[in-house]
Amino acid sequence: MTKARQERFRARRVKANARERSRMHGLNDALDNLRRVMPCYSKTQKLSKIETLRLARNYIWALSEVLESGQSPESHGFVEMLCKGLSQPTSNLVAGCLQLGASPMMLNKQEDKLGGPGVGGVGGQAGHPLSYPSPGLPSPPYGSLESSHLLHMKGFKAPVYDNPSPNECSSGTPPYDGPLTPPLSISGNFALKQETSPHESERNYTPHPGHHAHYLSSHHYPTSTSSGLAGGPHGLPLLQASRYELPLEVAFDSFTPSHLITSQMGTI
DNA sequence: TAGGCCATCTGGTCCT
């Protein structure tokens, strides 16, 4: 191999690396967008990639069940569906989000709220990273489900998977054995216009950057006094922020489960 | 220190 050829090869490799980085950044941006529409989203306490995908699958599945069977999204079954196959920390996180007031995580949210910019409130949709196809419709279920749609569940118990099946996967989360295909297509609900990540154009290559986000894992489990689900930091989408900023009464009044259903029905 | 999670690099494969 001549030196010139070696240089060409090297240049090609460098170019390919840059493309690969860019591709993975795009993938991560998409994953981040997915995180934002999950029932429990926090910029500072991110779900891991795998847990995000699992929760997303469960979320679609659970919403489909709600639509098909008329089951209340406040039901225990709904929460169980959401938590199916998730790791225990994530299950507890989801359950904690859905319990709101009683949850230690919500206390953390409250703490974060105090340190936040104070944005939010009803009608904060304009700041949401996703634009809605029908501005006149009630808020989409995502972003408010965990607080408003299950907020007043009384006596709700978090489904904790203490005894995962023997064939659980290496990450410590049990394999999902439920139906993989939702009983009803709700793809329309997710046909949302994507916006380009604000960081996309300004992202520069930094080899092995430090990790700034905390991912939910067994180590980051929010029962720890120091961690927890922090919410409502600067830059939170308004709708997202509203979940943390709204007084509970407002959240109750504004986003009832029936709103969820009608919103869902309206978009189909 | 171990384990989990991540970003990046790299070579292989497939497609245009």
Added chain:
DNA sequence: AGGACCAGATGGCCTA
């Protein structure tokens, strides 16, 4: 040839 996609390897960061 070059780009997209994929999976394995590697090493860093973080927490218990």
